[in-house]
Amino acid sequence: MKGLKGKVAIVTGAGSGLGRGMAVRLAEEGAHVAVFDINDAGAEATVADLSGGQAWRVDITDYAACEQAIGAVNDQFGSVDILVNNAGWDKAMPFMETSPELWQQIMAINLTGPLNMHHNVVPYMLKQGRGKVINIASDAGRVGSSGEAVYSACKGGMIAFGKTLSRELGRKGININTVCPGPSDTPLFADFAGEGEAGEKLRASLARSIPLKRLGRADDVAGIVAFLASDDADFIIGQTISASGGLTMHG
Numbered sequence: 636m637k638g639l640k641g642k643v644a645i646v647t648g649a650g651s652g653l654g655r656g657m658a659v660r661l662a663e664e665g666a667h668v669a670v671f672d673i674n675d676a677g678a679e680a681t682v683a684d685l686s687g688g689q690a691w692r693v694d695i696t697d698y699a700a701c702e703q704a705i706g707a708v709n710d711q712f713g714s715v716d717i718l719v720n721n722a723g724w725d726k727a728m729p730f731m732e733t734s735p736e737l738w739q740q741i742m743a744i745n746l747t748g749p750l751n752m753h754h755n756v757v758p759y760m761l762k763q764g765r766g767k768v769i770n771i772a773s774d775a776g777r778v779g780s781s782g783e784a785v786y787s788a789c790k791g792g793m794i795a796f797g798k799t800l801s802r803e804l805g806r807k808g809i810n811i812n813t814v815c816p817g818p819s820d821t822p823l824f825a826d827f828a829g830e831g832e833a834g835e836k837l838r839a840s841l842a843r844s845i846p847l848k849r850l851g852r853a854d855d856v857a858g859i860v861a862f863l864a865s866d867d868a869d870f871i872i873g874q875t876i877s878a879s880g881g882l883t884m885h886g
């Protein structure tokens with residue numbers, strides 16, 4: 636892919652699952668990757684897999700922490716060219732059993748966190764006159780997902796946010812696009828599915844409902860993220876693309 640060599644990419648939540656796959660792929664394409672995560676051990680394990688990169692302990696729900704760490708990345712590497720807002724979290728349960736405290740926690744990580752990151756990264760990109768942002772939403776944000784009402788609202792919100800910001804910033808050289816994974820075999824999904832026979836049954840029934848007949852893997856999402864981060868995607872803004880084995884198909 637064109638233009639990734641030497642670029643500086645921040646990937647949030649890259650200490651685990653899909654984000655690790657994205658960080659590894661961007662590094663393979665020649666980017667320097669800053670891993671932002673609250674999971675120190677996971678972030679260090681990711682960095683060990685990268686040819687060039689560094690881990691930063693950043694809680695994306697903390698605006699000041701984002702501002703400070705993004706400034707430090709810019710000081711150290713000389714620019715911030717790519718932002719992948721991947722960190723996410725959910726605790727699945729029927730909406731009527733949830734509490735306002737849980738809503739706040741889910742919204743802080745899946746909605747406010749990415750806003751904190753945009754607000755602090757975009758000024759560097761505007762100074763450079765270019766930058767690529769890829770937001771990781773979910774098919775839950777396109778079609779809903781039982782037990783994930785507030786999470787789905789956040790992911791749907793991120794899809795709308797990316798389109799709106801594309802209208803504001805596209806002509807200033809900032810490309811913002813959204814990628815929606817489907818059910819993917821990661822620690823987050825293991826929490827959602829639960830353990831034992833019930834978890835296995837859910838996995839099997841989801842796999843049956845996916846046209847490609849399997850759950851996603853870390854490297855299933857990494858390619859589209861690298862493409863959208865590259866110069867090959869210079870004329871693409873405000874799009875939402877599912878990488879979910881055909882679970883949802885949009886024209």
Ligand SMILES: NC(=O)c1ccc[n+]([C@@H]2O[C@H](COP(=O)([O-])OP(=O)(O)OC[C@H]3O[C@@H](n4cnc5c(N)ncnc54)[C@H](O)[C@@H]3O)[C@@H](O)[C@H]2O)c1
Nearest residue numbers: 648651652653673674694695721722723773818819821823
């Ligand atoms: N796994 C799936 O089935 C699936 C499906 C659709 C969308 N997604 C989305 O893909 C993204 C990655 O999910 P995953 O399955 O790899 O999850 P994961 O749990 O394996 O990894 C998420 C990472 O985010 C980090 N994180 C959580 N809160 C954070 C915070 N406040 N600040 C910084 N880092 C934080 C965690 O420490 C973890 O390393 C998420 O946005 C998720 O919503 C996942």
